[in-house]
Amino acid sequence: MTDLVFLSLATVTIASSILALEARDLVYGAAALGIAFLGMAGLFFYLDAAYIGAFQIAVYIGAVVVLILFTVMLVGPQLGEPPLELKRLSLLAAILVSLLLGTAGAVSSASAFPGPDNCGSGCDLIGLSNALINQYGVQLEFLSLVLAAAVIGALTLAKTDRKTE
Amino acid sequence: MEPITSFFAVSVILLGIGIYGLTTKRNAIRILFSIELIYNAANLNIIAFARLSSPPLVTGQVLVLFTIALAAMEAAVGLAIVMLVSRLNVDIDLRKLTRLRG
Numbered sequence: 001m002t003d004l005v006f007l008s009l010a011t012v013t014i015a016s017s018i019l020a021l022e023a024r025d026l027v028y029g030a031a032a033l034g035i036a037f038l039g040m041a042g043l044f045f046y047l048d049a050a051y052i053g054a055f056q057i058a059v060y061i062g063a064v065v066v067l068i069l070f071t072v073m074l075v076g077p078q079l080g081e082p083p084l085e086l087k088r089l090s091l092l093a094a095i096l097v098s099l100l101l102g103t104a105g106a107v108s109s110a111s112a113f114p115g116p117d118n119c120g121s122g123c124d125l126i127g128l129s130n131a132l133i134n135q136y137g138v139q140l141e142f143l144s145l146v147l148a149a150a151v152i153g154a155l156t157l158a159k160t161d162r163k164t165e
Numbered sequence: 166m167e168p169i170t171s172f173f174a175v176s177v178i179l180l181g182i183g184i185y186g187l188t189t190k191r192n193a194i195r196i197l198f199s200i201e202l203i204y205n206a207a208n209l210n211i212i213a214f215a216r217l218s219s220p221p222l223v224t225g226q227v228l229v230l231f232t233i234a235l236a237a238m239e240a241a242v243g244l245a246i247v248m249l250v251s252r253l254n255v256d257i258d259l260r261k262l263t264r265l266r267g
Contacts, residue, residue, distance in 0.1 A: 006171065014175065029195070047172070047213060056208075063237055074251075
């Protein structure tokens with residue numbers, strides 16, 4: 001009934017998202033948030049949405065978590081709470097890493113890893129790209145406009161302050 | 166395949182964690198974490214619905230692509246605001262943050 005892969009992915013996701021909010025140091029919180037995003041990407045892979053999973057890894061772990069880490073490091077010591085003790089942290093890291101590795105092993109075992117032949121119609125990449133370009137092309141263009149506006153807005157926010165000071 | 170209710174359970178738990186963080190945390194970065202968790206819960210819900218309906222819908226995946234892009238944008242702007250506030254030498258405690266008003 002309950003699949004082991006699903007169970008471990010859900011456990012990793014939920015546990016590390018709790019840890020992201022409850023870890024005392026924000027750097028560890030950001031790392032735990034990255035692990036939660038990774039577990040969520042695993043759930044997307046499990047649901048045959050491979051492209052979404054890859055997108056999730058690229059955007060969330062590649063961009064958002066790195067951005068959060070940079071902000072935490074730049075804003076720095078005034079967030080200032082002491083980091084976790086090393087012993088508890090290493091125990092936690094051991095549990096998390098073993099869970100992650102177990103999940104990876106279970107996912108990449110041949111039976112749980114459908115190739116392109118027995119991939120269900122849910123992971124139909126051609127259908128996805130057709131829908132994205134033909135049906136939702138205008139929305140895609142608007143999305144890129146919004147992203148450009150957000151980048152310009154963020155730059156403006158970060159820059160105007162220096163002049164006023 | 167797992168029954169659809171278990172994905173909903175994970176999604177609801179993530180939503181609960183996110184709402185808990187939104188209501189109890191005071192640090193702006195932690196509140197951003199909570200918002201991202203809520204986005205993820207919604208994404209999981211949409212993907213599960215799209216996959217487990219028959220026939221599987223591709224529209225759900227398109228919607229989640231848009232959501233992920235918008236969430237990244239929101240995080241960028243939010244973190245820019247956090248940096249701006251922290252440069253004004255105030256605490257980034259959102260309950261006390263009235264410095265940017267007006």
